Amino acid sequence: MSVMNERGSRGAVYVEFIIVIIPMLVLFWGMMQLNGLLLADLVVQHAAVNAVRAAIVCDSDEHTHGQAGAEECAEQAAEATTKSVQSIKAVTVSVAGASETGNAPVTATVVADYSCQVPLVGGLACALFRGELTTTAIATLHRQATLPNQGHYYKF
Numbered sequence: 001m002s003v004m005n006e007r008g009s010r011g012a013v014y015v016e017f018i019i020v021i022i023p024m025l026v027l028f029w030g031m032m033q034l035n036g037l038l039l040a041d042l043v044v045q046h047a048a049v050n051a052v053r054a055a056i057v058c059d060s061d062e063h064t065h066g067q068a069g070a071e072e073c074a075e076q077a078a079e080a081t082t083k084s085v086q087s088i089k090a091v092t093v094s095v096a097g098a099s100e101t102g103n104a105p106v107t108a109t110v111v112a113d114y115s116c117q118v119p120l121v122g123g124l125a126c127a128l129f130r131g132e133l134t135t136t137a138i139a140t141l142h143r144q145a146t147l148p149n150q151g152h153y154y155k156f
Helices: 002-057 066-082 122-130
Strands: 088-096 106-115 138-147
Touching: 002 066, 002 088, 002 106, 002 122, 002 138, 066 088, 066 106, 122 138
Parallel strands: none
Antiparallel strands: 088 106, 106 138
16 A cells, blocks of 8 residues: 555656746746846946947047047947847947037947847846837847046047
């Protein structure tokens, strides 16, 4: 009789394990996706700071003067920073307030498209991060940084 009860309890343990492991894997994968998304958000914030710094101090030759030169230098700085996260697919940089003679603050805005790639929960994690109910597996990260322009463009 005891052999029969032992067999039945072993089967119950397997069934309980299968019932518990599926939600645990989904929770684990969701945490991994959220971790990647938050890391990408930090990298985009750092890219915005690097972009605004580059927009202010970039004046190494005649090609990089003024608004157009500031935007070019800011794009290069932002792309170099976001290159470390392979899930960031596209980066757009805009610079406001850059001029060769003004003392106004310079603002750089970095917009990056992050591709959620974790199976089963990637689309859901991106949707929760965006605050939308669609299951598109791409989150758009917007970050902005502002620094004062001291009225002097520095040479490298």
